[in-house]
Amino acid sequence: MTSIDSPLDKTTAVPRPRSSGDHEGHLLEVRDLHVEFHTRDGVAKAVNGVNYSVDAGETLAVLGESGSGKSVTAQAVMGILDMPPGRIPQGQIFFRGQDMLTMSAEERRKIRGRKIAMIFQDALSSLNPVLSVGYQLGEMFRVHQGLSKKDAKAKAIELMDRVKIPAAKARVGDYPHQFSGGMRQRIMIAMALALEPDLIIADEPTTALDVTVQAQVMDLLAELQREYNMGLILITHDLGVVADVADKIAVMYAGRIVETAPVHELYKRPAHPYARGLLDSIPRLDQKGQELYAIKGLPPNLLKIPAGCAFNPRCPKADDICRTEIPALAPVTEQDGTELPGRGSACHFWKETIHG
Numbered sequence: 001m002t003s004i005d006s007p008l009d010k011t012t013a014v015p016r017p018r019s020s021g022d023h024e025g026h027l028l029e030v031r032d033l034h035v036e037f038h039t040r041d042g043v044a045k046a047v048n049g050v051n052y053s054v055d056a057g058e059t060l061a062v063l064g065e066s067g068s069g070k071s072v073t074a075q076a077v078m079g080i081l082d083m084p085p086g087r088i089p090q091g092q093i094f095f096r097g098q099d100m101l102t103m104s105a106e107e108r109r110k111i112r113g114r115k116i117a118m119i120f121q122d123a124l125s126s127l128n129p130v131l132s133v134g135y136q137l138g139e140m141f142r143v144h145q146g147l148s149k150k151d152a153k154a155k156a157i158e159l160m161d162r163v164k165i166p167a168a169k170a171r172v173g174d175y176p177h178q179f180s181g182g183m184r185q186r187i188m189i190a191m192a193l194a195l196e197p198d199l200i201i202a203d204e205p206t207t208a209l210d211v212t213v214q215a216q217v218m219d220l221l222a223e224l225q226r227e228y229n230m231g232l233i234l235i236t237h238d239l240g241v242v243a244d245v246a247d248k249i250a251v252m253y254a255g256r257i258v259e260t261a262p263v264h265e266l267y268k269r270p271a272h273p274y275a276r277g278l279l280d281s282i283p284r285l286d287q288k289g290q291e292l293y294a295i296k297g298l299p300p301n302l303l304k305i306p307a308g309c310a311f312n313p314r315c316p317k318a319d320d321i322c323r324t325e326i327p328a329l330a331p332v333t334e335q336d337g338t339e340l341p342g343r344g345s346a347c348h349f350w351k352e353t354i355h356g
């Protein structure tokens with residue numbers, strides 16, 4: 001039996017362990033990552049052994065309700081975690097095979113911001129309100145590539161064109177508040193693209209936007225990702241937004257990955273009751289008029305994660321074992337045992353869930 005407090009907890013270690021140098025050539029690989037926050041009320045265990053990888057040209061969607069540790073994981077990758085109160089007691093973050101948690105600050109700086117860029121939900125608070133967008137875009141080229149003011153401005157216009165901002169040349173001197181929310185998010189994408197990174201982490205990039213604008217911005221991101229052959233990590237609480245653009249999906253709950261799957265397979269046949277619940281709570285065109293399902297209860301308090309499977313208090317399938325043993329993220333197979341590549345479920349009852 002495993003306990004969530006055990007530092008040797010191997011419950012999420014599906015494709016592991018491998019020798020530490022073996023990263024299988026992934027662009028990014030997060031391995032057994034743990035993040036905790038030391039607060040006045042106790043230790044909040046925000047990330048509890050996350051494993052995921054992304055390759056060039058691949059899109060990984062990270063899905064889960066608010067508070068499941070999606071952003072904290074990304075912040076650890078990006079090196080922008082609040083430390084303290086945050087702490088990484090365990091784990092590795094390989095970028096092209098090198099662990100960013102153990103490399104020198106100098107080496108890390110070369111990667112973060114240049115090779116890995118991040119896009120946030122709220123462009124208004126990420127952009128400087130008193131500088132024109134052209135200036136802010138141009139700054140990337142002036143600071144990092146030493147371009148002249150004039151050349152940097154030309155580059156800024158080019159980037160604005162790339163992200164399909166109409167009349168880029170005329171608008172390069174405009175300020176952030178003069179753009180719509182969707183256009184501002186395009187400017188954030190342009191900023192992220194400026195140095196042609198290998199990986200973009202987009203944390204709820206369209207959450208603040210109207211539904212139609214969401215789809216446009218998401219399509220643009222997907223298009224640019226293909227064109228530049230970048231890796232993309234798309235963080236979202238909304239499965240509907242990522243279904244068309246992601247290759248694979250990792251579902252997080254209480255700081256753990258509870259299901260991994262190629263995105264369309266998760267849609268067709270979820271293997272974890274939590275993923276099933278998320279799916280059933282999306283409005284569908286073919287089920288008009290039907291009442292929408294909502295997962296009962298709330299995500300756990302991270303200061304006091306339930307014993308066993310953290311989802312058990314909300315799970316319709318929960319049994320005794322679920323209240324005592326943390327389920328490992330186990331490979332998911334067909335009924336006859338045929339492997340389903342890329343699929344894993346951290347549910348004691350995954351078989352019933354997918355095949356039942």
Ligand SMILES: Nc1ncnc2c1ncn2[C@@H]1O[C@H](COP(=O)(O)OP(=O)(O)O)[C@@H](O)[C@H]1O
Nearest residue numbers: 037044046065066067068069070071072082302
């Ligand atoms: N700076 C912080 N200080 C204390 N706790 C934090 C901090 N940032 C995040 N947390 C904790 O980590 C949990 C997970 O946060 P987060 O990764 O942002 O969730 P989400 O999945 O919504 O992105 C939060 O619910 C909170 O308990």
Ligand SMILES: [Mg+2]
Nearest residue numbers: 070071072203
């Ligand atoms: Mg978040």
